[in-house]
Each structure stands twice: as C-alpha cells, then as structure tokens.
Amino acid sequence: MTSRSPLAPAAFPALPDIAGVTRRIARAHYKEWDRCDLTYIELAPGTTVAGVFTRNVCCSSEVELGREQVKGGSGRALIVNAGNSNAFTGYRGREAVEAIRAQVAEHLGCAPGEIFVSSTGVIGVPLPKDKAREGVAAALTAAPCSWEAAAETIGTTDTFAKGAHASAIVGDRTVEVAGIVKGSGMIAPDMATMLGYIFTDAAVAPALLQAMLTKATAGSFNAITVDSDTSTSDTVLLFATGQAGNVPLASWDDAGADALYAAIEQVALDLAQLVVRDGEGASKFIEVQVSGAVSDESARRVALTIANSPLVKTAIAGEDANWGRVVMAVGKAGEPADRDRLAIRFGDHMVAKDGLPVEGYDEAPVAAHLKGQDIRIGADLGLGDGRATVWTCDLTHGYISINADYRS
Amino acid sequence: MTSRSPLAPAAFPALPDIAGVTRRIARAHYKEWDRCDLTYIELAPGTTVAGVFTRNVCCSSEVELGREQVKGGSGRALIVNAGNSNAFTGYRGREAVEAIRAQVAEHLGCAPGEIFVSSTGVIGVPLPKDKAREGVAAALTAAPCSWEAAAETIGTTDTFAKGAHASAIVGDRTVEVAGIVKGSGMIAPDMATMLGYIFTDAAVAPALLQAMLTKATAGSFNAITVDSDTSTSDTVLLFATGQAGNVPLASWDDAGADALYAAIEQVALDLAQLVVRDGEGASKFIEVQVSGAVSDESARRVALTIANSPLVKTAIAGEDANWGRVVMAVGKAGEPADRDRLAIRFGDHMVAKDGLPVEGYDEAPVAAHLKGQDIRIGADLGLGDGRATVWTCDLTHGYISINADYRS
Numbered sequence: 001m002t003s004r005s006p007l008a009p010a011a012f013p014a015l016p017d018i019a020g021v022t023r024r025i026a027r028a029h030y031k032e033w034d035r036c037d038l039t040y041i042e043l044a045p046g047t048t049v050a051g052v053f054t055r056n057v058c059c060s061s062e063v064e065l066g067r068e069q070v071k072g073g074s075g076r077a078l079i080v081n082a083g084n085s086n087a088f089t090g091y092r093g094r095e096a097v098e099a100i101r102a103q104v105a106e107h108l109g110c111a112p113g114e115i116f117v118s119s120t121g122v123i124g125v126p127l128p129k130d131k132a133r134e135g136v137a138a139a140l141t142a143a144p145c146s147w148e149a150a151a152e153t154i155g156t157t158d159t160f161a162k163g164a165h166a167s168a169i170v171g172d173r174t175v176e177v178a179g180i181v182k183g184s185g186m187i188a189p190d191m192a193t194m195l196g197y198i199f200t201d202a203a204v205a206p207a208l209l210q211a212m213l214t215k216a217t218a219g220s221f222n223a224i225t226v227d228s229d230t231s232t233s234d235t236v237l238l239f240a241t242g243q244a245g246n247v248p249l250a251s252w253d254d255a256g257a258d259a260l261y262a263a264i265e266q267v268a269l270d271l272a273q274l275v276v277r278d279g280e281g282a283s284k285f286i287e288v289q290v291s292g293a294v295s296d297e298s299a300r301r302v303a304l305t306i307a308n309s310p311l312v313k314t315a316i317a318g319e320d321a322n323w324g325r326v327v328m329a330v331g332k333a334g335e336p337a338d339r340d341r342l343a344i345r346f347g348d349h350m351v352a353k354d355g356l357p358v359e360g361y362d363e364a365p366v367a368a369h370l371k372g373q374d375i376r377i378g379a380d381l382g383l384g385d386g387r388a389t390v391w392t393c394d395l396t397h398g399y400i401s402i403n404a405d406y407r408s
Numbered sequence: 409m410t411s412r413s414p415l416a417p418a419a420f421p422a423l424p425d426i427a428g429v430t431r432r433i434a435r436a437h438y439k440e441w442d443r444c445d446l447t448y449i450e451l452a453p454g455t456t457v458a459g460v461f462t463r464n465v466c467c468s469s470e471v472e473l474g475r476e477q478v479k480g481g482s483g484r485a486l487i488v489n490a491g492n493s494n495a496f497t498g499y500r501g502r503e504a505v506e507a508i509r510a511q512v513a514e515h516l517g518c519a520p521g522e523i524f525v526s527s528t529g530v531i532g533v534p535l536p537k538d539k540a541r542e543g544v545a546a547a548l549t550a551a552p553c554s555w556e557a558a559a560e561t562i563g564t565t566d567t568f569a570k571g572a573h574a575s576a577i578v579g580d581r582t583v584e585v586a587g588i589v590k591g592s593g594m595i596a597p598d599m600a601t602m603l604g605y606i607f608t609d610a611a612v613a614p615a616l617l618q619a620m621l622t623k624a625t626a627g628s629f630n631a632i633t634v635d636s637d638t639s640t641s642d643t644v645l646l647f648a649t650g651q652a653g654n655v656p657l658a659s660w661d662d663a664g665a666d667a668l669y670a671a672i673e674q675v676a677l678d679l680a681q682l683v684v685r686d687g688e689g690a691s692k693f694i695e696v697q698v699s700g701a702v703s704d705e706s707a708r709r710v711a712l713t714i715a716n717s718p719l720v721k722t723a724i725a726g727e728d729a730n731w732g733r734v735v736m737a738v739g740k741a742g743e744p745a746d747r748d749r750l751a752i753r754f755g756d757h758m759v760a761k762d763g764l765p766v767e768g769y770d771e772a773p774v775a776a777h778l779k780g781q782d783i784r785i786g787a788d789l790g791l792g793d794g795r796a797t798v799w800t801c802d803l804t805h806g807y808i809s810i811n812a813d814y815r816s
Binding site: 059085087122320342399 | 464465466467493495496498500530531533534635640717718723725726731732735736738739740742745746747748750762763764803804807808809811
C-alpha cells in the first residue's frame, strides 16, 4: 500500500469474531507483486445472503452471476480476487468465475451458486484460470487469518485497511455485525472498485436480510462519491450465519429486527465513510447536507451534484470559502430550487441567505472551518421538508497523479 | 492573460467588419487590474436579436433580463462586464443592470429593453454601480476598436482571445457572420462563465434568427464540456443588423436561409471548440463520437458521460490507452447499452469489440495517437442509428491549480 491517507483512522478497529465466518488468504500472483491477493471466506452451512450490485450495464461476470446467486438466498463462501477485475472479458471471464465456483463448491460439498466471487483490478484482461486455481487451492488449506489481513488482501490502491463493527440484542442473544470494505476512488475501474462485505452471526431469512441491506445501502454506500464514476464491479454482500442461536428473524416486526438493522446500518455507514476517507488524493472529508428540498430524493440529487462538482471540490482543496460554487451546483442540479430562498452554510456559519450574501458576512470563522480536515457544507432550499446527507472528499493534485499516471 | 493554452491557434483570425456593428472598450476597474474590462458594442437601428441562456436556476439578473429582452426581438447595444458576474446578488444586482440599460438607452435614444448586458466574474458581489456608470460613460465615447481587442476585453481567465467567422450568399448579397466568445472552464462560476456573441449583417426576422441560434447551439455550445459544471451566467446572443441589404429572411424556406444558417453553425462550432481549447489546464483536445445508440439524444448523453468522466479525462492526460474507463463511462450513462455489442476506438484504432478486447490488440499505434494533442474516442453501441459528437479536454494538474488556488 502507498502512503496512508491523511484522513485514515489511527488504527484498524478490533473486530469481533463472527461465529461461522472463517477467513483465509493466499497468493494468486494476479500481478507482479509480493502480497496476498486472494481472499477466501468460508461461511457455516445455513448462512443466508443478500447483495446489492453496480447499476453499470457494462458489469463484470462476477456481478451478473452474483445478482442471480443472491436470489438463492444461501451462501457458503466468498472469494475475492485483487489485481484483475475480469470485467469486459466476455465468455472467457465468465468461464474463469465458473471455474472458481466449481472448485470451491467441490471442496465444501455445496452448490456452485452458493460460492460468491468478486474481482477488482484492471479491466479487459480475463482472469487467468491457472493462477486462480492455484491461488484458490492454497487459500482453501491456509491457516485462518485476522479481519485486518483479509481487509488488506481485498484492497488494491487502498492506502489503509478498512473495517467496522456493531452489535445488537436480538431476543435473548447479543449478535455481532462486522464488515470490511475496499475502494479508494468512488471507484477507479482499474483498481479501485468498491467491494464491501458485512457478516453477522444473527439468523435472518434471506428476504428480510435483502430488505435490510437495500435500506442500509441508500444512506451509506449510495450516499458517497469520490469522482462520480460508477464501477463495472461494485458489490456489497451481507451474510448472516445464524450461529448466534436467536430465533430466526423473518419480518421487520420480529423482536430485535430493528436493533439488528440499526447495527447493520451503522456498519454500512462506517465502511462507506472509510471509503471516502481513502478517496484518491483526498485531503478533506466533506459532508454535504441539503434540507428544504421538495423531497428526500430531490435533496439527494442536489447533494450529490454539490458533492460531484469539480469546482466545489477544488475550492475545498484550496481551503477557499467560495460559496458561489455551491450556489452554482444547486442551480445546475435540475431539481426544484428558488435562487431567492436559498441559504448556504459552511460548518455552522451561514454565508448566504435569501438569494444574497448575509449582511456583515465575516469570512474569518468560515476560513478557520475550511482549514480543518472535516468540512461541512449545508444548503437549505427553503421549499419543503426533503433532506439528505452525502459524503465526499476534495479534488486535489493527488487525484490527478494517481489517475493520469496509473498504468504507465 | 496568463500563459497561453498549448491548444490555442497560432493567432486571432482576421474577422471581417460587420456593417452596423461598432465595438468600443473601456476601463471600469471592476478589479484591481490594469486592463479594459467593459465592452460596448453598438448595433445599428433595426438590428434583430436571438439568445440562448444557462438553464442554471440560480442564474444572474443579466440572464433573467436577457431572456425577457430577446422576446422583444430588437437589440441596439451590448455591454459586457468582466471581473464581476453580479450573480446571486438579489435586488441590488438587478438594480445595477437596470442602471446600465437606462444609461445606454438614454445615450442611443432607444428602449432599455434593447440594451443587452452580460457580466462575468466573482459571484455574490453586487456589480458596483458607480464603477459601471463611469466605465459605460467612457466606453460610449471611446474610439472604435478591433474584434481582437473586444474579444480580449470580455475575457477573464481566458488565456487567448477567441473569434471566428464565415460568410454566405443570401439572394444577391454576400453576408458576413463573425463572433467572439469567452470561457475557459466549461465555466468556473468565478471567472469563466461562457459568453458568446455572434453578429451578422444579414437581415433576418427575430423568430427565424432565434430558430437558427437554437439549432446551431445544440451541436456546438451544448456539445462541449470542460468540467461538467454549468454557469449561473452562460449566454449566447446572435445579432443581425440587416445592413447587407438582402431581402429580409423570415422562413427556413426563403432563398439563402440555409446558407446563412450553415455560416452561423460554423461560427458557433468554431467558437465552442475554441472554448474547449482554452479549457482550464487543458493539454489535449478530445473529440468523443458515439454511434449505434437508440437515438441521437441517447448518444449525446453517453458521449457527455464519457467526456465528463474524471477517470477518462485523467487517462487521456496521462496518454494512457485505458479503454476500460470508456467502457465504464458507457455503462454508467443510464442509457440503453449492451456490453457484448460495444466497440471502442481510439483514433482510427479499434481496441475492443463485441464485449472484449480485439484479437491481437496492438497498443503501439494507439499509444502513438494518444501522444498527439487532438484525441478521438469512438464508442459504437451496436443498437441503432443514434449518433452524437461532443468535445472536451483532459483533466490535469493545471485544472486543480487554477481552481483550488483561484481566490486565495
């Protein structure tokens, strides 16, 4: 890994073991590098699964197959390949994924559809079947490893390993939720696809698990952006091993369902924010809050337009209280807005209101806020009750260096 | 002006005089700079006008008023202020524009609605009325100046003056079309709003003139992007003085209407491409051609998604034949596409087809194309007859430097 993002937390958190989840790593040598690049996570029989996937229509075979597999509701293992995304590789790429599924399924004595595969790395090069086969064989018999080792192994251009956890009371049991994630551009399709994996020992029926993941994703993984680009391989999977021994949850009305959801949502939000904190070249973590929109969805679109504006992102990089660029972004979002009701905030400081700068605007406290690492931008549209929060990072020379010089 | 864009043409073109158009410039001292920053273009009585304006809902008073004024169909003068956009300044900004209109209208003995005003520069600071009044007074009596001097005076962060011209036979007359433009981010709302002005000595009824401008804009000013941001002040005005003495054109069916349109379209396209060639930090001019889409509009959205992708733009900056990023951009555009029918071209070289890299792909000629200054990216979706071409530039360290460090 290259030099650690200035926005990284001090250390990888102490994640709890999740009963029914065993992690192993190996070297498949997908690239010329001296590191593990294949992760194998074995899941106890009875594990249920849910997934959300990229909407990019040029998605990889891993995504196509995974989207089908979650309908089965059952997961016995996860394989993550780092260094080759296997995207845009046609039938050859699909064969490589099917070979991995078959190899692991035979080892575990389960159906291939219970083996989930993700790949991240360069586009357009079929995943080499021989390297995959040898890497998988090594991983199947490797010693179990830590969460941190697994989080490192799924990473590519990531500058730090990312994990998060929470717990919940479900019936008379305490259940644990732990997750790992990789990604450092929102995606860079070469090497920074976003992949997230969340595990719980709770027992949850697949339909409810999917509903929980879909709901948790909206305000977390779908509320972050680094560069507005959308990977061909983005994937978040949620596995529930059922080993905690709780009465299986099948409905939102079941006791403990809300508590488990809250824990899953917290882990998803923590992981999503860690991806932003490792945004390519990031020097500032930016929270964009939009209120007063005609609907939550409208607020979200305005917030994402602000968060994706290169001019807003470069202004923050320059610690420049350039609120005019926020006005511009609100106005170009294509959502209902009224210039003369608009209010803009940096941190806790109102800078513009009712369509013009606030009387006696003092830039000093705003400038002080912008010197920090955690920046908050607020926009109130003054039209309704719609609100949304999204997270992004600034746009710096580091982003250009990473992405203009990546392959060469 | 700062150092000239590497993509700039060798020199400002020799634009023909347009009968009925007189240019004058003056110093309004809108900023602490030693240059002319107020342009006054006087138009002969009988001049008709058409306009297109930003869709940004947080638009300036200049845009609001201009949009109303073009409905009148008559234009007697244009004032362009450089250094202050007067956007997001509420009633005070509007008063400043109305004062300028009144001052010029009194001088010419015409209606204030025949005086068009544009402003470009920092957002949120009302245009100072006293400076404007003195600047306008000086401009009204200044000596006529060249096209190049006017093109320089409307500029802000532009690194070179931009002009274009064409001519057409209308009836038994040769009519001239000349235009100037400023803008160097697609816009940067501080200082790089796109403003374009096209003049012809042809006689054209306002409704037809508007139809011609709207049509010409679609494939020119609306087909370029530098950073995907949309200014609060973008404006293109087309004035027809009628001094050429042709039988006035009122319908597309009139003899010469098509020829005049072709000349207007050519000037609009040349001016639009010059804006891209002065894109902030640009080192490469990029043409994106999309074909095989389900409709032209769908092709245009896919082309703009490719052109706006930071990952595509940084790859080109790095002279990196990273066609996977083009695949990614096609897939995220939200338009009908089929991964397994997609073909990607760099220059004249096919790199991927039918969902995977071409057999025996040789990167050498592609790499050679990418070393040039004019880059062509092609994507064929293989679905229908829809096609579109858009133009953009690469995303470089220069863009970050200009926009992160602009105000400070």
